[in-house]
Every structure is written in structure tokens, then in C-alpha cells.
Amino acid sequence: MRPLTGPDMSKPTRIYLPADSAALALGAEALAEAITAEALRLGKSIEIIRTGSRGMHWLEPLVEIATPMGRIGYGPVGVADVTGLFAVDWLHAGKHPLCIGKVEEHEFLRRQDRWTFARCGIVDPLSWSDFIEHGGGQGLAWARAQGAAATLAAVTASGLRGRGGAGFPAGIKWRTVHDTAADIKYVVCNADEGDSGTFADRMLMEGDPFALLEGMAICALAVRARKGFIYIRSEYPRAITVLEDALSVAREHGLLSDCEIELRIGAGAYVCGEETALLESLEGKRGQVRAKPPLPAHRGLFGKPTVVNNVLTLATVPAILTRGAETYAALGSGKSRGTIPIQLAGNIRHGGLFEVPFGISLQELIDEVGGGTATGRPVRAVQVGGPLGAYFPRALFDTAFDYEAFSAREGLLGHGGIVVFDDRVDMSRQARFAMEFCAAESCGKCTPCRVGSVRGMEVIDKIVSDRDVNENLVLLEDLCNTLRLGSLCALGGFVPFPVLSALRYFPQDFRRS
């Protein structure tokens, strides 16, 4: 917060401007300087508050002005727009082509039901008073008052499943760690969000880091752990800075009085998002996958019982305890309960973060919410669930966004990211890239993944260069089966999803003659 003094210093107008990576990448920092300079020149008293992002990334940088009618939004605002915006008196909600009206009433937000992201984009992420005013801390207070058994029961009853992608019930994992006797237990937050098309963890950590820390504190209380680690990828410099600051603020206010949390930064290895590789990396070793069993819940970090949960899983728990496990469980479809923060990415007009109950169709997400492609061309394919997720053609857009519905169609919900491609995409290249990525990121421990991914690239190269196409197609299917059934972890095990789906739904891209 930077109060400015000027002739009209009686009541500074509050201006909210995201310091989320997406906004920064589109010039939010230069914009903040330009707004400050222009206000000073005009003698207007303003106070700029840096927030996370609302998740409407096509409108970033999105500036919100606090008015008696509520927060009025203007976006996307460039430095060149600032003079004109002051000229129409935007500090009093002046009309302007960039004005989107009351931000909360924007259709993109009205369609959502935000639990995990309730505070994101609204509060100053490092302001403890903002956090408390917007319901922060109540989940931990509930857990402290009700105790570990009631907390475990509530998390189980909510139906919350691991948001990292595996979808394992959080309550069962927590109970297993709780029930395993040990002198030391750990809570580990997996913030190694490496899947292309996903950025929900990043947004949450940058926009509402206390939600994550509160969730970890609750988890520690429930499983009787006293030490936690957040393993965050090095590709998220902004999130790292915010978390470092958030940890000291949280410590000051007693959020971490029963559980100390340490931030650890990765070093650019995708496979460390796999939970056992992550634990190896935390121990200071190569990020090589461990064979399971033993499960990390029995023997995890340094051989001790460990909860490993994704950022979103942990950050949703406080809201569940505050607003009620049954209320959360009443949302969703099938066995996928509650809400899912969906990320709309790639070639999409309205990209961003959209949190709704499970069950919404791909078609609604891409055409209605996302508004089709950014390039205006027809959507040809979408990849859901990261680099290991299947490519779906429009014929499958009736698929409901839930774990089982995607599995039933040999797809992967994963971490909830959707990457949209227009009609210029060459699916044989996408299939080859999946193998190439697997080869580059394989930890090397198991042969199907380490060698199979390289062979996969070679076979696809032969197919697209028209060499023994029929034989090589059979070989590719066979190789994918070996990878699927013979790999230790999801990297090799799931890479057949993008490859075989590309082959099945877009065969014309592979057969050139």
C-alpha cells in the first residue's frame, strides 16, 4: 500500500491492481507507475493496492476502482490508456470503452462458485487484516476447537480428492498418516505445478498464500505433524517471493505456532511433481521415482509418514471447514465432489481461471465460457490434464468435467488445465512432442519410460515420413502399451494418452499419402 499525498488528500481513492504473474507479464508494473505519476500530476489522491488476479486474464492488467457502488473494473489497461482514463474521471466510475462495470457482476465471475479461490483477486495477498476480514483463519480455529478426529471426519465427508491430478481422497490419505505411529511426521505441499495449461497453484500462491498455509496447518494438526515443506518449482519466481513474505506474516500472527513450514525450491525437473520423486528431491537427491509400496503415507520424507498434497487440495480445506463439509460434498457430479478450479489456456479468447462444481461440459467451457479460440479460427483439439493428458476432438466435447467421465473416455482430468488448439495444429507433431517431453524429463529409473519415449519419437518420425506406416503404427500402439503397463509412475504410464488419442482422433495427420 502506497498512500500518496496531494492537494485532495482527504480521502484517497483505492485502486486495485494485480501483481499476479499474468498481469505482470502484460505490463502491470509499468502501469502502476503510470497511474501513480498521472495521479500526482493531476493532484488526485489515490492508494494502489496490489492484489492477486481475478482470473480473467484476457482483461489483464485489470484495474479496479473502489467506488460507493462497488469495485468498477477497467481492462485491459495499457500505459497509453492512463491519461484518457483520468480524463473521463475513472476514479468516479467514469464511462470508458475499457470499463467492464462492476467486476463482481461480470458474467465470467457470476457463473462461478468459488471456494478455493474465494479471496483471490480481491484481497492484498500479504495483508493479514484482509485475510481475517474475508473469513481467513476460521478453518484452523474450527480444527483447533473440534480436534483431529473431527477434522479428519470433515475432510473425508467433504469428498475432497487430490487436485494434483491423481484424485485420491484426501481424507483417506490424512487418516493413514494419522494412524501410522511415528516420532516425526511431515506435511508436504506439492507446488511443482509443471503441467502446461495449468496455473491455478501459481495464482493461489500469489493471490491468497495464507489459504495454503492455513490448509497446511490444519493438515498438520489432523495428522499430528509438526513440520511442513512447500516444494515449489523454480519457474515461479513471483510465487516464491510472495510465499516467503507470507510465511513471515503468518508466523507473526501465530498461524504456524504448531507447525513450522519451510519453503524449498526445485531446480527445473518436471518429474519432481511426482510425489515420490519430489520426496527424493527434498531429501537432496536426484528426483528419481520410488517404487510404491511403501506409500509415502507410511514411509515418506526421510522414511517418516508424510502427507503429500497439491496446493489446491490443502488450500480448499479451510473453506470446507468454514462453510461445511456437507455443503461442499453436495456440489459436483458422480464421485467428483465439490468444485474444481479449471484453467482455460492456449489458443482461447477468454483465458483464465474458472472455478465451478464438477460436471460442467467441455463444450460449455470452451465455447461459452472461453469464447472459442483467440485467433478466431475453429477449435480443432483440446488437451486436458497437462502434457500427459489426452487430445480430444470436438466430437468428445460433451464430456463432463469429472474424474471418472474423463477416465471413461481414456482421458485425464489431471490438474484441470485445458489447452485449446485451432485448426492449424498438426497432431502428429503434438504426439511426437509428448514423447520428446517424456524423454527429456524421464528420471531414468525405469526402462519403458527412459528408452520407450526415445523409441516413440523415432517410430512417429518414421510414420510421418511415410516409412512402413502400417507396421510402425502397430509398433507404436504396442510401445504405448508397454509404457502404460510397465512404467513406475505417471510420466511413462500416461504418455500414451496424448499419443494414442492424437492417433485415434486425428489419423489423417499421421498418414501423409
Added chain:
Amino acid sequence: MAWHKEKAAVIIEANRHLDGPALPVLRALHEAFGYLPEEATAQVAEALNLSRAEIHGVITFYHDFRPEPGGRTSLKLCRAEACQAMGSEALAAEVSQKLGTSWHGTTRDGRVTLEPVFCLGLCSVAPAALVGTELVGRADWLRLQQALAKCDH
């Protein structure tokens, strides 16, 4: 900065109390010097009472660690799917041609090292890049040049 044994020792000492110290120690050294030369392996191994093979294994496993110094500014271009959907491959080809260097290479004047990165979490504002410490969304050659110019100051 050139490798400096005494400075490295101070950095190692500041991190060795951590649980599983190898990665934080190596990260801190890499951040300070910009690369991890041969000497780092032996020094870290001895300080942490681990074998040189173990430390060598860790250093070579992680993409972030460079065995030799890079250029003054690192230009990381995202090569992952969401950026591909917005033309990142064509952009990479253009950048590589304009800079006169390929992936992991440094321009002849030592100004820029071009590096691939797999996802910066800017998939809704693709293609994305990280120039020095500045994030660039909807990147094109012009915006990358502007970001590079800022790093020169």
C-alpha cells in the same frame, strides 16, 4: 562471477544445517556464481560428507544447473503445449535466428543465453518468456527486445 572457493564455503556453511541440504546448497551456489563448475562437486561433496558421484548425480539431474557461465541475461522461452498453441515454435525460430544462437547457446557478445523452459504458468497469455527476472506474456520479438534492453541497464 568466477568460482571462488572461500565464498562458496560461506554459502555452503549457511545452508548445511537444513534437512536434506544438497539441493538448497547447490541452488544457492548456482545463484551466486551463475554456474556449477567441476570444483563445486568436490567441495560440496566434502562439506556434506557425501560422495562426489552423488553430488555429480544431483547436479546433472536438474535442468537449472549450468556447468559453465551463461550470458549476462538469460532469455527463457516456453516450449510447452499452451505456448505451442499460440505460435511459440515460430517465435523460437525467429528469436534464435535474430540472436544468432540456438537453445542453450549464448550470443557472441555474451549478452544473452537462450534457454528453453517448460511452462511459466502463463498459459492463458501465451506465448510466454522470462527475460532476466521479467515475465513477458503474449511475447513477440519486439517485446522480447524491449525486455532485453531493460536488462542491459
